[in-house]
Amino acid sequence: xxxxxxxxxxxxxxxxxxxxxxxxxxxxxxxxxxxxxxxxxxxxxxxxxxxxxxxxxxxxxxxxxxxxxxxxxxxxxxxxxxxxxxxxxxxxxxxxxxxxxxxxxxxxxxxxxxxxxxxxxxxxxxxxxxxxxxxxxxxxxxxxxxxxxxxxxxxxxxxxxxxxxxxxxxxxxxxxxxxxxxxxxxxxxxxxxxxxxxxxxxxxxxxxxxxxxxxxxxxxxxxxxxxxxxxxxxxxxxxxxxxxxxxxxxxxxxxxxxxxxx
Amino acid sequence: xxxxxxxxxxxxxxxxxxxxxxxxxxxxxxxxxxxxxxxxxxxxxxxxxxxxxxxxxxxxxxxxxxxxxxxxxxxxxxxxxxxxxxxxxxxxxxxxxxxxxxxxxxxxxxxxxxxxxxxxxxxxxxxxxxxxxxxxxxxxxxxxxxxxxxxxxxxxxxxxxxxxxxxxxxxxxxxxxxxxxxxxxxxxxxxxxxxxxxxxxxxxxxxxxxxxxxxxxxxxxxxxxxxxxxxxxxxxxxxxxxxxxxxxxxxxxxxxxxxxxxxxxxxxxxxxxxxxxxxxxxxxxxxxxxxxxxxxxxxxxxxxxxxxxxxxxxxxxxxxxxxxxxxxxxxxxxxxxxxxxxxxxxxxxxxxxxxxxxxxxxxxxxxxxxxxxxxxxxxxxxxxxxxxxxxxxxxxxxxxxxxxxxxxxxxxxxxxxxxxxxxxxxxxxxxxxxxxxxxxxxxxxxxxxxxxxxxxxxxxxxxxxxxxxxxxxxxxxxxxxxxxxxxxxxx
Numbered sequence: 009x010x011x012x013x014x015x016x017x018x019x020x021x022x023x024x025x026x027x028x029x030x031x032x033x034x035x036x037x038x039x040x041x042x043x044x045x046x047x048x049x050x051x052x053x054x055x056x057x058x059x060x061x062x063x064x065x066x067x068x069x070x071x072x073x074x075x076x077x078x079x080x081x082x083x084x085x086x087x088x089x090x091x092x093x094x095x096x097x098x099x100x101x102x103x104x105x106x107x108x109x110x111x112x113x114x115x116x117x118x119x120x121x122x123x124x125x126x127x128x129x130x131x132x133x134x135x136x137x138x139x140x141x142x143x144x145x146x147x148x149x150x151x152x153x154x155x156x157x158x159x160x161x162x163x164x165x166x167x168x169x170x171x172x173x174x175x176x177x178x179x180x181x182x183x184x185x186x187x188x189x190x191x192x193x194x195x196x197x198x199x200x201x202x203x204x205x206x207x208x209x210x211x212x213x214x215x216x217x218x219x220x221x222x223x224x225x226x227x228x229x230x231x232x233x234x235x236x237x238x239x240x241x242x243x244x245x246x247x248x249x250x251x252x253x254x255x256x257x258x259x260x261x262x263x264x265x266x267x268x269x270x
Numbered sequence: 271x272x273x274x275x276x277x278x279x280x281x282x283x284x285x286x287x288x289x290x291x292x293x294x295x296x297x298x299x300x301x302x303x304x305x306x307x308x309x310x311x312x313x314x315x316x317x318x319x320x321x322x323x324x325x326x327x328x329x330x331x332x333x334x335x336x337x338x339x340x341x342x343x344x345x346x347x348x349x350x351x352x353x354x355x356x357x358x359x360x361x362x363x364x365x366x367x368x369x370x371x372x373x374x375x376x377x378x379x380x381x382x383x384x385x386x387x388x389x390x391x392x393x394x395x396x397x398x399x400x401x402x403x404x405x406x407x408x409x410x411x412x413x414x415x416x417x418x419x420x421x422x423x424x425x426x427x428x429x430x431x432x433x434x435x436x437x438x439x440x441x442x443x444x445x446x447x448x449x450x451x452x453x454x455x456x457x458x459x460x461x462x463x464x465x466x467x468x469x470x471x472x473x474x475x476x477x478x479x480x481x482x483x484x485x486x487x488x489x490x491x492x493x494x495x496x497x498x499x500x501x502x503x504x505x506x507x508x509x510x511x512x513x514x515x516x517x518x519x520x521x522x523x524x525x526x527x528x529x530x531x532x533x534x535x536x537x538x539x540x541x542x543x544x545x546x547x548x549x550x551x552x553x554x555x556x557x558x559x560x561x562x563x564x565x566x567x568x569x570x571x572x573x574x575x576x577x578x579x580x581x582x583x584x585x586x587x588x589x590x591x592x593x594x595x596x597x598x599x600x601x602x603x604x605x606x607x608x609x610x611x612x613x614x615x616x617x618x619x620x621x622x623x624x625x626x627x628x629x630x631x632x633x634x635x636x637x638x639x640x641x642x643x644x645x646x647x648x649x650x651x652x653x654x655x656x657x658x659x660x661x662x663x664x665x666x667x668x669x670x671x672x673x674x675x676x677x678x679x680x681x682x683x684x685x686x687x688x689x690x691x692x693x694x695x696x697x698x699x700x701x702x703x704x705x706x707x708x709x710x711x712x713x714x715x716x717x718x719x720x721x722x723x724x725x726x727x728x729x730x731x732x733x734x735x736x737x738x739x740x741x742x743x744x745x746x747x748x749x750x751x752x753x754x755x756x757x758x759x760x761x
Contacts (some may be wrong), residue, residue, distance in 0.1 A: 020604065020605060022604070022605040022606045022609070023605065040604075042604055045606075196553075197552065197553075197554070197610065200509065200554065200600040200601060200602060200607060200611075201600070201601045201603070202598050202599055202600050202601065203584070203585075203588040203592075203598075203599040203601060204598065204599075206601060
């Protein structure tokens, strides 16, 4: 099968992020960009599917030249081809606009690849703003079905069988292809690049998708960030003191009941 | 040798602690930080290696200042009471176990990072600060405290008292190289300061260096001035599988020959990696690569000032290891991947402990941490496994390939009794310690001597050196009341 994995470069979420007190925005300048964790799970799932069933894995991302680093890393952990969808006007695009841009770029990538994609993977959400909107909205724009929170995918007679994580357990879903899947953490970790795969990836070309014929109204952000601020610090709790432990405990229970906490 | 002191307090000549002495102590330390009888937590009777014996102290005192330590020590000295200083109790040789009873001086409440002097690159800490807490605090300041022993929840006082080494010793040295000054309460209760913030000295005998690695037998450390360095900007780790341990170890000196200076260089065998990955529930280390089964791994970390610099370094390192039979090189180039690659290594001891058996409240686990010349690592490890097999003992080993420090564990199964295990372990160690000495090694690389290894130290260094050490102890501790039965002085 032909699989496309869409990735986003985000600030490394294993680093503690602080909020700039004057702007209210997170201070991200010093934080190394990495491929969004959920996208790395999607790529690993795609690579394992390819290794078991054959096919090709293509990765693509919207962004500037700096995203080449992330795409090249993907080429060293299972991707066969990489495309950067690039236009300066995309800088302010929100999830809805990005979904539209991707829906317009994907046919161009298919044309360059010489084959249609059977599955399009995205991460469940990006770890920076955690909207989780791009995948489903892009599926809508492409007129394709979409399954979210995917933790496994296997070939089936007329498409694929998908294991979807839910709050209470799992759904097993059958879907016809092409289909859009948003991937969450499976029960394995993404593979490590090796020196051999890194050296091979270094020699590969990251193709550009440029000059898309886009509707300007749809690439403009549909949402606007009004204000960013750090969550208020939690107030210190109440300390109850006394000699009789039963009395204090009853008092604590009473306070929690009054606050409707129990 | 293991448990003969477990229940005895006789023949020692020390006095037993009385209610009057407890009252005196409560006069100098807040009564709620003086514990006796059933108020003493069982943890104070042992460290991480219960096989070297357990003994409850008669009192535990948790001081919060040098003055309190000095006042308690003076009372103990006047009354001829044994005192055993203790950090977090994570030691592996029984050094903090009060084998003659008396007072345990619990240093964990003296746990403040007092401040950094960034003009002189030092940090002042109380001895009960945990290694993990200092390491994290240093990161926030853009600094690094280089010593990196596997046990991150040990106290710095404990680290200094054992001259703990750790993963980064191959590049940065052991704890000793980072101690600039300390405040010490002597067994008499007098307070002295050894060393200073300066970086060099030729000012008489180094009493500072005598204190480092003394395992709390010469004095009680109550304040430390430690050297820190600017944190390296970038780090990268490589997981390198080899078909055999011989190939793996033979590669180690090649890094230095080629001017590569890894921050950490660990070797590990397949069995312990698999046990550890089972324990942490994560699989990073590949078992079969292109049809070749990995028998051993090197885990290497490099640090540098830029990604480009490190890219060059790992290219060179990869050429070296491929030329020496590496099957593959996995690259951990993000903080998460580095953490995951090291998680298995950091959990070896816990993974071993998770699979050991307990009998009569004792864990059937014993270990040694000999250090041998680099070119002796592979033949020595082979010898150790042969002896283990001969005796029918399960052996696990891993170690710091860059400095020849090996950690060898012997584990009793559920069929063996404590006595049988001790006998077999004794037989095992009676062979492998002399072998280490024979090949030019030493008894302990970083875990120290405590009560558990005293006999093997004596055999290794000989009577004259042991006499010199006891003589030094007597100068510091005329009544021999501070942590007796450890390092060199046995009743």
